Amino acid sequence: MVVGIAIALVGALCGPALARGVYQMSVDADTPARHRCGHCGVRLPDGWIRFALWPGRCGACRGPLGPRVWLVAPVAAVGGFVVGHRLGNDPVTLSFLVFALGCVLLAFIDLAVRRLPDQLTAPLAVLGVVGLGTASYLGRDMTPLLRGLIAAALAGGLFLGLAWVRPDGEGMGLGDAKLAAVLGLFLGYLGWRDLVLGMLAGTFSAALFAVVMMRMGRMDRKSALTYGPFLLLGAFFAVLVG
Incomplete structure (x- = not known):
């Protein structure tokens, strides 16, 4: 249970980055990932810190971009808890955690554009x-x-x-x-x-x-x-x- 809660926290902390990833990759087939706001065209900020602190809105026009962070983070937390609860301290836990976070990305992208990149x-x-x-x-x-x-x-x-x-x-x-x-x-x-x-x-x-x-x-x-x-x-x- 303790491991499950700890990994759930890791999943929740990855929520903002996952939400940004969903926005950028929710495009039609053979279309490059988004790097600009769909409302005003301003380029999205670069850097891993910007991913970790992604607010789900454009910094310029404040328009919503992609799924809400408060929705993605709990889903990622649940995925992390499931992995930690089942596998505990097993060496394979890390692989399953990355797998779970990737599944969260895929689920939200599929819901948005009906495709699994x-x-x-x-x-x-x-x-x-x-x-x-x-x-x-x-x-x-x-x-x-x-x-x-x-x-x-x-x-x-x-x-x-x-x-x-x-x-x-x-x-x-x-x-x-x-x-x-x-x-x-x-x-x-x-x-x-x-x-x-x-x-x-x-x-x-x-x-x-x-x-x-x-x-x-x-x-x-x-x-x-x-x-x-x-x-x-x-x-x-x-x-x-x-």
Whole structure:
């Protein structure tokens, strides 16, 4: 519990930087990241301190930029707590913390522009292979890493197949398949139960949300659904209760 609270604090402190990252990367495909205010065009301040102290507003016109920091920080704190509560002082905790913060970025970006940038999913995949591989090597047991790699292939392949079923952009996308592979790597490292629970929880939550929205008249059977945040929610749930 103590480790969970400590890492939750780290996640919360990363909230402003994550909120700025969401604003800068919430752009269309093949479009460079934002470096200017979308309201007045003033260039965003540089430097890591500016990221850490990001207020969520333009310093010149005071216009809101991206998601509110007070919303991103608690989500990052929850992610940190889940990681710390599950893994404690395990050497792999650092890799899972970076993974959790990356998932927060991906979730907010997907909600904003319905895409999961390769600039984030690819580094998370590399982080998983290197970080989890190092932890397995130090623990003199490569089984968790091998299981994670197999799980990544299975999850990524499954969602890639779902993306092919409806290639019109209304169903699963290639970004969802790549995300599923990354989630499979990390959840598979923890165990097969975590993988199955995470995938099922994410899919079920997406289906439940769609049903509720259709009952409320805010969606129909042809409406596009953003799957990424639900897949990430399922993964966090699996890490918490697995």
